[in-house]
Amino acid sequence: MPIKQYAGYAFLILALFLLLYFYTKKRKYPPKKRQQTMLIFTSVYVTTLVFLLVIRFLESANLMNIAFIFPAAFMPVILKILLNERYAFFGVIVVGVTSLFIFESDTTSIMNVLMVAFILLSGLTGVVALKDYSRRIMIFQTGLIVGAMNVIYAILLLAINNSTLFSLNALQVIFYAFIGGIGSFMLGLALIPLFETIFGLLTTSRLIELANPNHPLLKKILMKAPGTYHHSMMVANLAESCADEIGANSLLVRVGCFYHDIGKTLRPPYFVENQLQGINPHDRLTPKQSRDIILAHTTDGADILKENHMPQPIIDIARMHHGTTVLKYFYFKEKEVNPEILESEFRYSGPKPPTKEIAIINIADSVEAAVRSCEMPTKEKISTIVDGIIRDRILDGQFTECDISLKELERIRETLKRTLNGIYHQRIQYPDDSKGETK
Structure with a gap:
């Protein structure tokens, strides 16, 4: 030729x-x-x-x-x-x-x-x-x-x-x-x-494999921190619904939620969902000591996932799902004894969510924890919690690094309310019969 x-x-x-x-x-x-x-x-x-x-x-x-x-x-x-x-x-x-x-x-x-x-x-x-x-x-x-x-x-x-x-x-x-x-x-x-x-790609087939309940890391979370495992499943359901609503990668969101709190397996009792019989180890610690333990779970989780050769998007979710938000409870507790304390000292290391998927998990994670800790959550209480968390995230500039729009945030807001109302709807109290059994 x-x-x-x-x-x-x-x-x-x-x-x-x-x-x-x-x-x-x-x-x-x-x-x-x-x-x-x-x-x-x-x-x-x-x-x-x-x-x-x-x-x-x-x-x-x-x-x-x-x-x-x-x-x-x-x-x-x-x-x-x-x-x-x-x-x-x-x-x-x-x-x-x-x-x-x-x-x-x-x-x-x-x-x-x-x-x-x-x-x-x-x-x-x-x-x-x-x-x-x-x-x-x-x-x-x-x-x-x-x-x-x-x-x-x-x-x-x-x-x-x-x-x-x-x-x-x-x-x-x-x-x-x-x-x-x-x-x-x-x-x-x-x-x-x-x-x-x-x-370092994460394909659909790989995500399906990671979603298998028999995966060693998921079994590790279940055995060491059962409360965290249940919390992760709940967050996954909420976040997946939101991702579907705005056209984000819902499967990535779901699987990412499964592993996002794996860092808590290093110190399970220090996280409220794993505390039994009202025993709170933070009662024996200073606010700064508690801060160090809580803030570390994101970097600990990323390290655990890296050691197990997990895909980078899953590692990013574990590290970034709290963005640079403030650990408010311990910040204000420390401020009572040390008014000069800086808010930046009680912020997560971040970075801020760079994708819609991580932004969704950022919101759903906080919303699920807040509603779960709420006594007798009603439709009005759920609405107040969801509105307050999304408003705080916007005012704190947590979504400035990703391309999520206000319209999409509004759809996420409505999806969260609808899904949570379905989960926590008030049940009819049936009268007991003479044997104390529910009819």
Whole structure:
């Protein structure tokens, strides 16, 4: 192939990646997220290019029709799971253009054009067919669907090429096409964990695994701090409802809530939900000693999660879910004996919530604790608590680092009230019968 053709294809691929860069930039991602997105796309593309070159080598070794075994849906499927559907469709285009270059021969052949068409159709089918990728079995089932569609595409392309449909050659093409469809998803299942590890990604399937009650860290919370475990489950229900309401990542919110207070497992009795029979160890401590123990649970939690190689978004939730809020109770208690004490000395280390998901958990965590400690919570009391906590967070500037809007905060407010009223609704008191049993 002449050098100018190599140069032409190289510049064409470069142009596509420039479009990808400007599209990513237009999405207004933070610089770190933009770099990560480009690295993921490039890494998946290089992996796909290796597959293409291997297929081309096998084809040059006189393995007839082996090109149809190429896992055309691999790159789009990986990109849909790791990034989103738009990047997946962009991946289909990039693979199609690259395959036109790879399968180009010295003599123009209609079979090369049909091969590129097959790759584009298979890739598009993979993106459209893959809907539920929270479970690996669903990914495998989608692979079977794409394999079946590949068979149909192969038959149609053979017909267009005026090939005999009942020949050994045609059956070979159909078999390879089916294997290529399934292979795309099998390779995806095998390599997704690798990409997750390399780039520190948190996919839906990974979140599902972390939500398993049998996870060692969740069992640790249950055994060492059962009150905290119950509190975390309640916060998860509240926060998930709020995330659904404003379109945030509800699964991340739910799983993050499960682990957000794991730092309390180091000193369970010092947190009110784990105190039994009214025994409060803080009664024996100074406000500053109590402050140090309470404030440390966010950094302790982040350290525990790091030691257990948990994904970074879960670690961030544990560290940031209190933002830089003030530990008011012990601050005012210390102020009684030391009027000169600075409020900043009783603030969490933060930082402030940088995402909507952490902002939601910030609110839901405080609301659940406040309502739980409220005696006989009524609709009016719940409304006052929710309004007061959200107002304090806004006035304290806790949401200045994330893009949550006042409209979204209002929807969160109403969702919390509605959900809490459903949990703490007043029950009818049934009269006792003569045996003291409830009728």
